[in-house]
Amino acid sequence: MLSIKRLSKAYVAGKPVLIDIDLEIAARGITAIIGASGTGKSTLIRCINRLVEPTSGAIEFEGRDLVKLSRASLRQARRHIGMVFQEYNLVERLTVMENLLSGRLGYVSAWRAWRRKFPPADIARAFELLDVVGLAGFANQRADSLSGGQRQRVGIARAVMQQPSLLLADEPTSSLDPKTSVEVMQLLTGIARERGIPVIINMHDVELARRFSDRIVGMAGGKVVFDGPPGELTDGMLKSIYGGEDWLH
Amino acid sequence: MSTAAARPDPFPVDGWKRAGWVLLAAYVVYAAAQMDVSWDRVVSGLHNARHFFERLFPPNFSRWDLLIKGLAESLQIAVLASALGIALSLPIGLAASRNLVPAWMSWPARLLIVAARSFHPVIVAILFVKAVGFGALAGILALALASIGFTAKLFAEAIEEISLKQVEAVRATGAPFGSVIGIGVLPQVFARFIGFATYQLDSNLRNSTMVGIVGAGGIGGTLFAAFQRFDYDFVCAILISIIALIMLGELLATGVRAIFIDGASIADLFRRSPGAPAGRHARLPEDD
Amino acid sequence: MAELAHDRIWRRFTPSQKLARFTVYLVIVAAIVASIRTVEVIPEFLADAPEQIADLLTRMWPPDTAYYPKGVHAALIETIHIASLGTLLSLLLALPVGLFAAHNICPYLPLNLVAKLILVSSRSVNSLVWALLFVGVFGPGALAGTLAIAFRSIGFVGKLVAEALEDSHPGPIEALSAAGAPRASLLSFGYWPQIKPAFWSIALFRWDINVRESAVLGLVGAGGIGMALDSALNLFQWNRVAVILLAIFAVVIAAEIVVTVARKRMIQPQQ
Numbered sequence: 001m002l003s004i005k006r007l008s009k010a011y012v013a014g015k016p017v018l019i020d021i022d023l024e025i026a027a028r029g030i031t032a033i034i035g036a037s038g039t040g041k042s043t044l045i046r047c048i049n050r051l052v053e054p055t056s057g058a059i060e061f062e063g064r065d066l067v068k069l070s071r072a073s074l075r076q077a078r079r080h081i082g083m084v085f086q087e088y089n090l091v092e093r094l095t096v097m098e099n100l101l102s103g104r105l106g107y108v109s110a111w112r113a114w115r116r117k118f119p120p121a122d123i124a125r126a127f128e129l130l131d132v133v134g135l136a137g138f139a140n141q142r143a144d145s146l147s148g149g150q151r152q153r154v155g156i157a158r159a160v161m162q163q164p165s166l167l168l169a170d171e172p173t174s175s176l177d178p179k180t181s182v183e184v185m186q187l188l189t190g191i192a193r194e195r196g197i198p199v200i201i202n203m204h205d206v207e208l209a210r211r212f213s214d215r216i217v218g219m220a221g222g223k224v225v226f227d228g229p230p231g232e233l234t235d236g237m238l239k240s241i242y243g244g245e246d247w248l249h
Numbered sequence: 250m251s252t253a254a255a256r257p258d259p260f261p262v263d264g265w266k267r268a269g270w271v272l273l274a275a276y277v278v279y280a281a282a283q284m285d286v287s288w289d290r291v292v293s294g295l296h297n298a299r300h301f302f303e304r305l306f307p308p309n310f311s312r313w314d315l316l317i318k319g320l321a322e323s324l325q326i327a328v329l330a331s332a333l334g335i336a337l338s339l340p341i342g343l344a345a346s347r348n349l350v351p352a353w354m355s356w357p358a359r360l361l362i363v364a365a366r367s368f369h370p371v372i373v374a375i376l377f378v379k380a381v382g383f384g385a386l387a388g389i390l391a392l393a394l395a396s397i398g399f400t401a402k403l404f405a406e407a408i409e410e411i412s413l414k415q416v417e418a419v420r421a422t423g424a425p426f427g428s429v430i431g432i433g434v435l436p437q438v439f440a441r442f443i444g445f446a447t448y449q450l451d452s453n454l455r456n457s458t459m460v461g462i463v464g465a466g467g468i469g470g471t472l473f474a475a476f477q478r479f480d481y482d483f484v485c486a487i488l489i490s491i492i493a494l495i496m497l498g499e500l501l502a503t504g505v506r507a508i509f510i511d512g513a514s515i516a517d518l519f520r521r522s523p524g525a526p527a528g529r530h531a532r533l534p535e536d537d
Numbered sequence: 538m539a540e541l542a543h544d545r546i547w548r549r550f551t552p553s554q555k556l557a558r559f560t561v562y563l564v565i566v567a568a569i570v571a572s573i574r575t576v577e578v579i580p581e582f583l584a585d586a587p588e589q590i591a592d593l594l595t596r597m598w599p600p601d602t603a604y605y606p607k608g609v610h611a612a613l614i615e616t617i618h619i620a621s622l623g624t625l626l627s628l629l630l631a632l633p634v635g636l637f638a639a640h641n642i643c644p645y646l647p648l649n650l651v652a653k654l655i656l657v658s659s660r661s662v663n664s665l666v667w668a669l670l671f672v673g674v675f676g677p678g679a680l681a682g683t684l685a686i687a688f689r690s691i692g693f694v695g696k697l698v699a700e701a702l703e704d705s706h707p708g709p710i711e712a713l714s715a716a717g718a719p720r721a722s723l724l725s726f727g728y729w730p731q732i733k734p735a736f737w738s739i740a741l742f743r744w745d746i747n748v749r750e751s752a753v754l755g756l757v758g759a760g761g762i763g764m765a766l767d768s769a770l771n772l773f774q775w776n777r778v779a780v781i782l783l784a785i786f787a788v789v790i791a792a793e794i795v796v797t798v799a800r801k802r803m804i805q806p807q808q
């Protein structure tokens with residue numbers, strides 16, 4: 001359902017961060033992208049919804065090449081792609097409910113959004129999602145009064161509010177402690193499986209990747225060097241992805 | 250799963266906020282009515298405005314010698330008022346800092362500062378004109394007083410905010426008093442002091458273009474005279490020159506801050522990109 | 538093992554920094570000296586100054602308090618109206634200009650520059666001069682004063698709003714645009730909540746300054762207490778001048794108190 005074809009990105013001419021990436025993402029399943037820092041995994045995720053502009057290549061999603069879309073069409077396409085961020089990226093001074101509903105901004109006119117006149121169906125769905133992510137009763141609390149784990153739950157709920165066909169997650173647990181990381185990963189993958197939404201997660205914790213994903217894509221030097229189920233990821237593979245042995249044990 | 254009836258209102262109406270907006274709207278209507286602001290007046294005014302603007306343009310620079318003389322005098326007033334004001338602010342600010350000085354000294358100093366701040370420089374300028382006569386002297390004295398009101402206050406605040414821990418640390422090394430001040434106190438306040446001083450110079454430059462309207466010297470007098478003679482195209486030329494002068498002043502102030510606060514060299518000043526104002530966060534909240 | 542001394546000199550400032558600092562000092566001293574030598578000040582007047590000032594102060598005492606209800610009170614209230622309406626109007630006008638001046642919201646350089654030019658011009662022309670202009674257009678009275686205050690404040694408010702916008706966190710904005718939010722919603726949901734506290738703080742601050750500014754606009758006929766001051770000065774009625782000055786002082790202090798209280802309430806976390 002997502003076809004990445006020969007995607008390349010160079011921030012500085014002559015120093016490409018992504019080199020001719022080819023990737024097919026199916027309509028179900030959790031895909032984890034792993035790799036050392038700076039190998040382009042964050043760039044790859046951000047190219048998919050064009051938060052970063054690709055230098056060349058095609059990204060086919062729902063029958064259209066996202067790279068070729070105008071700003072207006074891109075905006076419409078983005079409504080179907082939900083994203084979860086490492087730093088949560090909530091609007092701190094707004095309440096949890098307002099942050100959730102901001103996932104629907106692509107569907108509501110700016111004027112109605114300003115007056116907070118969202119469709120009742122959206123509001124009902126928001127309350128339901130709050131229950132699902134375990135934040136029932138937090139609706140009117142300001143986002144900046146929440147802990148990191150709670151904020152990420154709001155971030156996940158916001159992304160799911162879009163009723164997306166695809167979920168992207170850019171290092172969603174890198175700012176969280178180990179226990180909360182596991183909880184958040186359980187929530188994210190649980191919701192995605194239940195609703196049949198494919199997820200692409202960019203992460204640096206290999207154990208978490210192994211535990212929660214159906215497919216692992218390993219990147220090194222701007223290219224895909226491994227692509228397969230977690231079971232096939234041997235230590236030898238990991239060494240070629242990350243380099244060095246000390247950290248393995 | 251709770252029922253819809255038990256859900257809290259997603260957007261609770263803040264009664265106080267709403268009342269506040271209503272009050273504000275009511276005030277606007279009331280005040281406008283009090284001030285005899287009727288639609289007819291605005292319309293006839295706009296009519297006048299067109300004629301007025303036609304007479305403003307094109308700006309007439311033919312009397313440029315008068316213009317230069319006025320601008321030069323404004324510059325002199327600004328420089329000397331700043332020098333005098335800042336120089337006096339140092340002892341007065343020090344005298345007003347409650348953490349370094351006993352109360353019997355700090356309270357009168359603080360009172361002096363408050364009094365100096367409360368009156369608009371123009372009012373002070375008028376009084377000085379009545380006292381010492383027309384001309385630049387009145388302007389210099391008036392703006393120096395206004396400078397004290399501002400700079401001494403901020404200087405006192407900066408001193409009150411210094412971390413006494415840093416002073417303690419220097420003292421603990423056994424350093425003599427002069428070094429304690431020099432290394433414990435001054436570095437903490439120096440950057441802010443540069444901020445205030447450049448701001449004050451900038452502010453005095455603006456004010457110096459205006460005190461002339463009441464006879465205290467500078468381009469303001471030239472402007473007022475031109476206005477009263479209906480030489481609107483000359484007025485326009487003067488306004489443009491004032492704007493240019495002030496923009497130049499702002500540029501220079503930014504450069505000085507970059508040199509002293511960010512440690513720039515002369516080459517750095519020219520390399521600096523237009524989008525990054527130097528020492529912005531060391532700047533003051535009270536930017537006029 | 539001794540290291541070569543010249544490899545490890547510790548200097549506080551590099552030579553180019555020293556040069557820059559020295560240049561500034563030089564220019565400052567030169568400016569002061571040049572000004573002293575060229576300014577047209579008659580030294581006798583300077584020497585005479587303290588005596589003259591003392592004379593003036595004696596003439597102002599005692600302040601003519603009986604004059605207050607008739608001549609001062611209404612004008613004082615008008616001054617406050619001028620300051621308040623002028624500030625409110627400027628908030629309305631400054632927001633769009635501030636938006637265009639922020640380079641993260643409006644990435645088109647020519648528009649940025651035009652907006653910045655508007656803001657600089659507004660700030661560079663003194664409120665007294667604005668008042669002169671508006672008196673010329675609309676005639677004497679409070680309307681001219683209000684517009685003068687408004688137009689002068691646009692530059693102040695707009696500049697600080699632009700800076701607040703440029704300083705806001707890009708993260709939430711990124712998230713909202715990744716969700717497909719339209720531009721206007723990015724502003725209302727992403728930027729506005731972030732700059733709201735700064736905005737009201739700026740507004741309060743400017744109102745405080747405007748109360749002081751409004752008091753003098755009457756000197757050129759733009760309404761408020763300045764007109765009473767102007768006539769008292771022209772008629773050399775020093776006792777009335779004194780009571781007017783005291784009234785202005787009182788209003789300024791009152792405004793400061795209002796602002797300080799409002800600030801304290803704003804800093805408390807809302808819930």
